Amino acid sequence: MQEALEPNSGSFQNILSVFPYMQSFFNRLDSGIVLKNAGHLFSSVREINDTFQANEPLWHLNLLINKFIIDIMNAAYYQVPSRTYTEQVKNYIHYHYFEINSLDEIANHLSLNKIYMERLFKQETGMSVWTYLNNIRIEKSLYYLTELNIPIGNIDELVGIHSRQNFYLLFKKKYGISPAQYRKKYYKNK
Structure with a gap:
């Protein structure tokens, strides 16, 4: 007592x-x-x-x-630790990567200032929010390339990139080969 x-x-x-x-x-x-x-x-x-x-x-x-x-x-x-904000940004991106058109959408959803959000995210991950978003989009495109027989020209739209050229450049930068070469090499139903 x-x-x-x-x-x-x-x-x-x-x-x-x-x-x-x-x-x-x-x-x-x-x-x-x-x-x-x-x-x-x-x-x-x-x-x-x-x-x-x-x-x-x-x-x-x-x-x-x-x-x-x-x-x-x-x-x-x-104060919410920056790690919490970073995880919220990542979660939002994982569920909405195909429909995000600007960083403002993410910041508004989380009720954060866009510049503040970018700074915290970069401190935690070492990359910008937009780079992370594009990495997720490119990773998600692998499913379409290897599991489904969707024309490669349509995959950029499905993952939210909206530019075939940009999709091609981002994909090649990340994996070192073109989306067509990746499909040829890893497509499940050859």
């Missing part, structure tokens, strides 16, 4: 052990907490400082500090 704390005694660690929600909050500080509308917190810090400097009673200082901690906890929201 946890011992009760006097209002003006105990270490910060003891206080946190009595209040597990606060402990989990402070444990997350290193994972990135953003304070929305943090401007009003500055005035609270100033009030705490002024109260301390004026040697006002400790109970008053204690109340101000408690209020400040509660304000921080109410103003905080946890």
Whole structure:
């Protein structure tokens, strides 16, 4: 059983052990907490400082500090790690690669700024969102080339590239051979 704390005694660690929600909050500080509308917190810090400097009673200082901690906890929201955004981008691409016409579509779907999304994605993967999208499209084209007897000239549309020349160039860059050569080599129903 946890011992009760006097209002003006105990270490910060003891206080946190009595209040597990606060402990989990402070444990997350290193994972990135953003304070929305943090401007009003500055005035609270100033009030705490002024109260301390004026040697006002400790109970008053204690109340101000408690209020400040509660304000921080109410103003905080946890930053979504960039890895989470990157996975969301990848998932969206995997399910919509054939219909995506611009990066704005992906960013809007995820409620992200396009430039911010691009920067996070590149930091996590080392490639741009558009490069990743085209890689997925080219990988998906392998199914059409090896499993189905669809004319090669139609595959670019099926995977969302909408340009035979661009499809050919992207495919050759990734696999070192043309789509026709790939089909000839790997088509299942020869």
